[in-house]
Amino acid sequence: MSKLRLENVNKYYQSGSGTVHALKNVSLEIEQGELLAVMGRSGSGKSTLLKVLGGLTGIDTGCYYYDNKPLTNKERHMSKFRNQHIGFIVQNYALLYDRTVFENVELPLKYAGVRKKLRESRVLEILEQVGLEDYEQRFPHELSGGECQRVAIARAIINNPEVILADEPTGALDEDTEGIILDIFKELNRDGKTIVIVTHDPVLAKKLHRVVYLNRGMIHE
Ligand SMILES: Nc1ncnc2c1ncn2[C@@H]1O[C@H](COP(=O)(O)OP(=O)(O)OP(=O)(O)O)[C@@H](O)[C@H]1O
Ligand SMILES: [Mg+2]
Secondary structure, three states, rough: OOOEEEEEEEEEEEEOEEEEEEEEEHHHHHEEOOEEEEEEEOOOOOHHHHHHHHOOOOOOEEEEEEEEEOOOOOHHHHHHHHHHHEEEEOOOOOOOOOHHHHHHHHHHHHHOOOOOOHHHHHHHHHHHOOOOOOOOOOHHOOHHHHHHHHHHHHHHHHHOOEEEEEEOOOOOOHHHHHHHHHHHHHHHHHOEEEEEOOOOOOHHOOOOOEEEEEEEEEOOO
């Protein structure tokens, strides 16, 4: 049984200049505990694929199964699915710049209705896990790119999701920092998390279990 399964998925965007066929008959199975890379040119559909897997956007035709159960396009179903199962790391951190590191990481727990005391201990535990234990009162503009990325990872994993989806998490980082981020993902993967990482970096992709490629919306391994 696959953790995530796409069957003949098509995804279109309507825009001013017409229709974009962003995913073309995409079928993909991802097993529990996989650490997978998605590669492909700019505009090939990588972010779209990740958003579909994360229930951030619906599909036009085909099916998406999570733990063998179909996910519908209903917003209520998708948001529940996201909250229960998915940790999503977007392409450019998307941190709240008027909030501290602590508050940024705490936010998903607030949404989930976790009590203050428990939130505090959980945030500190996660910040330690990503190597930011003394940073909780800093603001994002006081951090380096790699540190911002670690805050984004901390925020994505604070609810202990089964699946982590990361869109170019090392895109803007130097090699050493990239290594630190990759180690965090590997440790999460050892803890049993299923992880999908979009990357342009073939060296990074090689260090993962499996690579799938997108070419103009079509997938191949
Ligand atoms: N909201 C949108 N409305 C219309 N077209 C879109 C929208 N989002 C993406 N697209 C188009 O869909 C295609 C796939 O976009 P996507 O963002 O998935 O590419 P990508 O592989 O992530 O690219 P990059 O490497 O530059 O991040 C592109 O042609 C893009 O222009
Ligand atoms: Mg993208």
